[in-house]
Amino acid sequence: MKDNNWILIVDDDADLANLVADFLEMNGYKTEIEHNGAKAVERIIAEQPMLVILDVMLPDMDGLSICRAVRHGHPGIEGSYNGPILMLTALNNDIDEVAGLETGADDYLAKPVRSRVLLARVRALLRRKPEPPVTEKLSKLHSNNESLIEFDGLSIDKKYQRIQQHGQDIELTTAEFELLWLLASRPGEICDRDSISDYFSDLGYESSHRTIDLRVSRIRRKLGDDPSHATRIKTIHGKGYLFVGD
Structure with missing residues (x-):
């Protein structure tokens, strides 16, 4: 059986795909390239690469449809893909970012x-799912370790990109993790949307107020924080968001 220790790049632009592949391989990753969207669906589900880099604009089957198909099933193909999907787009607006996140992409x-x-x-x-040292204890309310934030059963570990709530792992996308880390590192402080956008811009993201609101909504759902009566991440109308500590 073929191992899945490789990255699949799905892009009809051969030159760009080769540049991305060469760069990743220079940094220690094995890569393969697929130019055909419909064939990419079959390969992703059948071969289960460790990560997929997926272009939105493809001529035969667009990236959003591919993402939806591998996440939720495709006629005639058994199975699905639960690995990380990083979407790329040339469009300079937030519509595809929102659509991509809603169809199951992990990052954009x-x-x-x-x-x-x-x-x-x-x-x-x-590195979203590494195993931390078995001796690691999540006991203090707030750790002195600058890479670890803890509040009342919620643990946010930046080093291992890991979220736990009452001992249970919570799966967040990279962008969702960064947003939660930003808010949690400033408990009791209102973070306005413009400041959040600037923070994400420094990380290389294109971020709008709409995508920030979407990410907060997704974080709340994953943490079980009722948006109509949020107790962990509160909306301060006309201002922004406030993370409630203990």
Whole structure:
């Protein structure tokens, strides 16, 4: 059986796909390229690569449809794909970012892609599920470790990109993790949307107020924080968001 220790790049632009593949391989990753969207669905589900880099604009089957198909099933193909999907688009607006996140993408980058930003996103997505040291204890209300934040059963570990709530792992996308980390690192402080957008811009994201609201909504759902009576991440109308500590 073929191992899945490789990244599949789905892009009809052969030159760009080869540049991305060469850069990733220079940094220690094995890659394969697929130019055909319909064939990409079959390969992703059948071969289960460790990560998929997926272009939105493809001539035969667009990236959003591919993402939806591999996440939720496709006629005539058994199975699905639960690994990380990083979507790329040349469109300079937030519509595709929102659509991509809603169809199951884990992260999003707008073209032209900066190589080191791409590498950082790939590394972050691939380290989402590492096993921390078995001696690690999540007991203090707030750790002195600058990479670990803890509040009343919620643990946010930046080093391992890991979220736990009452001992249970919570799966967040890279962007959702960064947003939760930003809010949780400022408990009791209102973070306005413009400041959040600036924070994400420094990380290489294109971020709008709409995508921020969407990510907060998704974080709340995953944490079980009722949006109509949120107790962890509160909406301060006309201002922004406030993370409630203990």
